[in-house]
Amino acid sequence: MKSAVEPSAAFLTDRYPELGRGPVSVEPYVSPEYYEREKVHIFKKTWLQVGRVEEIPKAGDYFVKELAACDTEVIVVRNKAGQIRAMHNVCAHRLNQVVYEKCGNTRKFFCKFHGWAYDLDGKLTGVPDEACFFDLDKADYGLTQVSCDVWEGFIFVNMDPNPAQTLAEFMRPVYGDVEGYPFDKLTCGFAWTSVVNCNWKLALDAFQEAYHVAYIHGNSIADAIDKSEGGSMRPLDVVCGDLHRRLSLAGNQKSVYGNPKAVTSGGAAAQEALAESAASRPIAAAALRAGMGSARHEFPLDGLPEGVNWTKHPNWLFDINVVFPDFYLSLRPNYCQAYNFRPIAHNKTLFEGRVYYPEMTTAGGRFFQEYMKVALRDVLLEDMSTVERTQLAAQTGAKQHMVLQDGEVLVRHGAHVVDRLVNAAQSV
Numbered sequence: 001m002k003s004a005v006e007p008s009a010a011f012l013t014d015r016y017p018e019l020g021r022g023p024v025s026v027e028p029y030v031s032p033e034y035y036e037r038e039k040v041h042i043f044k045k046t047w048l049q050v051g052r053v054e055e056i057p058k059a060g061d062y063f064v065k066e067l068a069a070c071d072t073e074v075i076v077v078r079n080k081a082g083q084i085r086a087m088h089n090v091c092a093h094r095l096n097q098v099v100y101e102k103c104g105n106t107r108k109f110f111c112k113f114h115g116w117a118y119d120l121d122g123k124l125t126g127v128p129d130e131a132c133f134f135d136l137d138k139a140d141y142g143l144t145q146v147s148c149d150v151w152e153g154f155i156f157v158n159m160d161p162n163p164a165q166t167l168a169e170f171m172r173p174v175y176g177d178v179e180g181y182p183f184d185k186l187t188c189g190f191a192w193t194s195v196v197n198c199n200w201k202l203a204l205d206a207f208q209e210a211y212h213v214a215y216i217h218g219n220s221i222a223d224a225i226d227k228s229e230g231g232s233m234r235p236l237d238v239v240c241g242d243l244h245r246r247l248s249l250a251g252n253q254k255s256v257y258g259n260p261k262a263v264t265s266g267g268a269a270a271q272e273a274l275a276e277s278a279a280s281r282p283i284a285a286a287a288l289r290a291g292m293g294s295a296r297h298e299f300p301l302d303g304l305p306e307g308v309n310w311t312k313h314p315n316w317l318f319d320i321n322v323v324f325p326d327f328y329l330s331l332r333p334n335y336c337q338a339y340n341f342r343p344i345a346h347n348k349t350l351f352e353g354r355v356y357y358p359e360m361t362t363a364g365g366r367f368f369q370e371y372m373k374v375a376l377r378d379v380l381l382e383d384m385s386t387v388e389r390t391q392l393a394a395q396t397g398a399k400q401h402m403v404l405q406d407g408e409v410l411v412r413h414g415a416h417v418v419d420r421l422v423n424a425a426q427s428v
C-alpha cells in the first residue's frame with residue numbers, strides 16, 4: 001500500500017542500491033565487541049581530523065589530542081621549518097607521557113620523569129647522565145611519529161604508519177570540489193566539548209539528517225524550514241561516496257538562522273529577514289541588525305566553490321558534509337560548523353564542536369556572534385537531548401532494528417560503510 005504523502009521526486013536512497021531500504025541493525029550501536037572491531041579496523045587505520053592550522057600558528061606551538069579509539073594521545077606541533085608534525089605522547093625511556101599540558105608553545109619537549117629532551121620533530125636531543133646508559137644511540141630513541149597531513153587548513157592524523165591512502169586521496173573523491181571554501185577567513189568563533197553517554201554513531205546520526213528539525217528544534221530554528229515543503233526539511237540532493245557522504249538543504253532564508261547575508265553586507269536578504277523576524281524574534285532581529293556589514297570578509301554567494309551548494313538552489317541554507325568516520329563539517333554561506341564525535345567506549349563519546357565565523361570589525365558584529373553562540377548552544381542542547389536516552393533505550397534490547405526514511409539516507413550510509421569495513425576485515 002502506498003503512503004498517503006509521497007515525496008515529489010524519486011527517493012534519493014535508491015540511487016545507492018547497495019544501501020537497500022530495509023531496517024538497520026541496532027547491534028553496532030550497543031555492542032562492546034563491535035566497538036573493539038571499529039577501533040582496530042577503522043579508527044586505527046583512517047585519517048582523523050584533530051584541529052586546524054590556526055591553532056598552532058608559530059614554530060613551537062603545539063596541542064595534545066587524546067584519541068581513545070586509537071588507544072593513544074598525539075602531540076601535534078609546528079616545527080622550526082613551519083611544518084606540522086604529529087607524534088605519540090610516549091617517552092622513549094620508560095614511557096611516561098612527555099607532555100602533560102593540553103596546548104602551549106615550547107622550544108623542546110622535556111619529559112618530566114627523568115628529563116629526556118626532544119626537539120620539535122620528536123628527535124631525542126638530551127639525556128641526563130647519558131654516560132650511565134649502555135651504548136645509547138639517541139637517533140634510535142625519538143618520539144614515535146604519527147602520519148600527519150593538512151587539508152584546507154584542517155589537520156589530520158593517521159595511526160597507520162603506512163596509510164593506505166594519502167590524505168588527498170582520502171578527501172578528494174567527495175570533497176575535492178569543496179577546496180577553496182574560505183576556511184582561512186573563518187578564524188573566529190566558539191567551541192564546546194562534552195562527554196555524552198552514547199555510541200559515537202548514534203551522536204553523529206543526530207546531525208546527519210534534517211528530518212528532526214521540525215520537531216526537536218520546533219521552538220528554536222524551525223522557522224528555517226520552507227513551509228511549502230510539507231513541514232519537513234527535505235534534502236535537495238545527496239552524495240554518498242565510498243566512505244564520505246553529504247547532503248544539501250534549502251529553506252527559509254528570511255529566518256535569522258538561515259540568512260545567508262548576516263554579518264556581511266546585509267543587502268536585500270538581510271532586510272527581508274529583519275522584516276520577517278523583528279516582531280516574532282526581537283532579540284534575533286536586533287543581533288542581525290547589529291551585525292550587518294561587520295565581517296572583515298565579504299562572502300560572495302557566487303564565489304563559493306562548486307561543491308558548496310552544488311545544486312545551486314536559490315534558497316540554499318547549508319550542506320552537511322560527513323568526513324568519515326567522525327567529522328561533521330557543515331558549510332554555510334558565511335560560517336561553518338566543525339563537530340567531531342570521538343569514541344571513548346561503545347556507549348561513550350567525546351563531542352567536540354567548533355563554530356567558525358569571520359573576524360568582526362564592529363562591536364555589533366561581536367554581539368551578533370555572541371547571539372549566535374547562545375542560539376547554536378540551545379540548538380545543540382536540543383540535538384543532544386535525545387542521544388543518551390536513545391542509547392539507554394537501544395540497550396534494552398526491545399528493538400533489534402531501526403527504520404529510516406529517505407531523508408535519513410546519510411544515517412543509512414554511515415551504518416553501511418562502518419559495517420562493510422568491520423565485516424570485510426573480519427572475513428579476511
Ligand code: FES
Nearest residue numbers: 091093094111114
Ligand atoms: S620516562 Fe621520560 S625521561 Fe624517563
Ligand SMILES: [Fe+2]
Nearest residue numbers: 206207217383
Ligand atoms: Fe539538529
